Amino acid sequence: MSDHPRVIVVGGGLAGLAATVRIAEQGVPVDLFSMVPVKRSHSVCAQGGINACNEVARQQGYSEWQHMDETLYGGDFLNHQPPVYEMTHWAPKIIDLLDRMGVPFNRTAEGFRDLRLFGGSLFKRTHFSGASTGQQLLYALDEQTRRYEDKGLVENYEFWEFLWPVLDENGVCKGIIAQDQRTMEMKAFRADAVVMATGGCGVVYGKSTMSVICTGAAAARCYEAGVKLGNPEMIQVHPTAIPGEDKCRLMSESARGEGGRVWVPRKKGDDRKPTDIPEEERWYFLEERYPKYGNLVPRDIATREIFSVCEEGYGVGGGRMAYLDITHLPIETKDKLAAILEIYEKFTGDDPRFVPMKIFPAVHYSMGGLYTEYEAEERLPVPGDKLDKVWGMKDGDPKNMMTNVEGLYAFGEVNYQYHGATRLGANALLSCIFDGLFCGSSVANYVKACEDKAADKPEALYQKFLDQEKAKIDKLINMNGKFNPYEIHARLGDEMTASCTVVKNEERMLQCYEALKEMKAQYKDIKLSDTGDYTNANLVFSRALGDMIVYAEAILLASIERKESRGSHFRSDFPDRIDDPFHKTAVCSYDVENDKPILEWEDVPLHMVELRKRDYSK
């Protein structure tokens, strides 16, 4: 298909599929690229649910405004307010839409959609489908995408890997270079706009709760090509995961939302079976320290508390583990959690219905990512809003979630917007679908108005980028050095996890910086164990490794320079939030010549809600 305008969407998770459906609906054809069949995208893993104010919550005094306020407060005010306003006000409509698409949301006795509690809120406002909500949402959007594929408006490039954006002489994005992971064929694809919806970067940390493809390499490549990064240092470490040999499997916040309790033995080094430890010898430290929110404090707080009680020696048997206990819950509640309890049972052999689960924090979500802009708009309030004038995002404006490179958009987890310094649980799924639907129209409007069509660009432009990527691969394949890429990756993960997760301090991070330099040098002297030109998974991994190291440097630099504590970024050497000068976005750009990140600080405007201290203890 060569009809123009046309759009490329890279990524078939919730953000990419929602964008595809919205853009195709406007009659603009879409080429959809994904490393995996889109139905297998990482979004399928999301468990707990998706936030939206609804009628029941509203009648208890909740509102979209309150949802916005919780998001800003939870994010420690690093979020921009107009996009958050827009997202939270759209949330109920998005749930309705998903409901119409056939998502089997849990129901109440009367047949309405049921709600559960989630962290950072005292109101039930999280919609869910068992404990595998992401799977059901992704499938519903996958089905709608298949419908447009059937109509000929969507072309699916599954198992194709995005390698580089094609930028014309004015620096405007006009397509991509991609490679088929099966045949290893490389090709240039023309497009009038490109949407990056490639998800998070957990694999930079070695083990995380994310899927194996969540390397952040696609984002890193855009960054190397000139797209800025926003707040890369904001990495969420989820409080409750099952540490594993190959990955850390998440134990969803819904376990706590449904009444699960976190505890450790009161006595240090107690190695009795959990069921043998009587109630009075259990320490429910979250409930004790945060009486109002209890086990439902936001993630950064729960993570730090679990981490520190274990550091103090109170972990299970003196080790680095705490109990997440749902054994006391009624059987119907356990049934609602079946999908995640099965995971625990399958991978550990213990049945969490009867034995408390052993958990520890793990890297989980990237709040930072590709830097994007939007068009703010002043409006009259709607019911529930607390001001006479409010600020939203202008519907359909081509600027919405466009990066600093014209024509290149970022949606979903790879987009740095919405979450600030800590993502509230169940807000990610919302932000992904919201980006796709709301900003999908922006993309459609942009390409419809675009006069400088990709179809008219000279072939030489595409050939230049294609040659550049081919040269990189030839170089990688022909390297015959002494380092093993898997070993370098293992070290990258260990270093980043040790220096840049729950507790950060300058000294350790500087050490990591030196280690990264060394890894970079080693990377230039690797040897691939597969040098063939057919389904070379080794090449795909090794190429991503180089980009992960570059991305890690940006995470680290921003972590070092943000000399304060804010949300999930906690510095033991600067334990307080310092608004002057750090109530700012960390904006990283890549200095190609010197191969290093450059950091600038950008003000975060306060459109509606004033800064206030974040304190969940009262």
Next chain:
Amino acid sequence: MSTKTFKVKVKRQDEAASASYWQTFDVDYTPNMNVISTLQKIAAKPVTADGKDVAPVVWDCGCLEEVCGACTMVINGRACQACSTLVDDLLEEASVIQIEPMSKFPVVRDLWVDRARMFNNLKRIKGWVPTDGTYDLGAGPQETQEEQDLRYAYSRCMTCGCCLEACPQFTKDNDFMGAQIFAQTDYFNSHATGKLLADDRLDVIMGEGGISDCGNSQNCVQVCPKELPLLNAIASVGRQATIYSIKRFFTGKK
């Protein structure tokens, strides 16, 4: 300290068209390993048990928590998910772990197979709810918790292909669609809006490779990792097909 190792026998195939062959690897044992972490160890150091450097084994995986459906393989003769299959359990069965690609789908390379057929079949049965678009048109149809329960069970199908690998009627070169499609047909036909396309779906299900080819051996339901109620689906779709064919007869359609 001596490390314990165990043997893994992998069926390999370099390209879609080439012949397959077996290779054996010694893998260092660590507690709580699954088949994916075993393959990762082989990938990091691809040397066979007899000391030969070989190309690393290629396989497909994603989530590592049994929900994306990518990593189906035939392990010790059983179609299952490599990520949730634990080495300890396998070593209890046999001293050598044997891993092969699924036999009912074309091999891309080694353990990686092409399951496009399953996704194409979803297109054939119009596996979607025909919504009016993405605009704000209010909530979907109300449903009871019982209805949700059944639809939820169906909605967990991760297109993994275990049911098809185990099915005696499903072969590499026929066009039987298999249990997965019958379940998805029932899924969409049981939604108030999805139902609007029920006749179109039944036309497909009653055509070539459809429900009438199912021999009811029930292998499918035994292997489905997500425990989909596949027999219920087969019975329900069969019933719908019967009613529809009577309707078709009396209305003279087709």
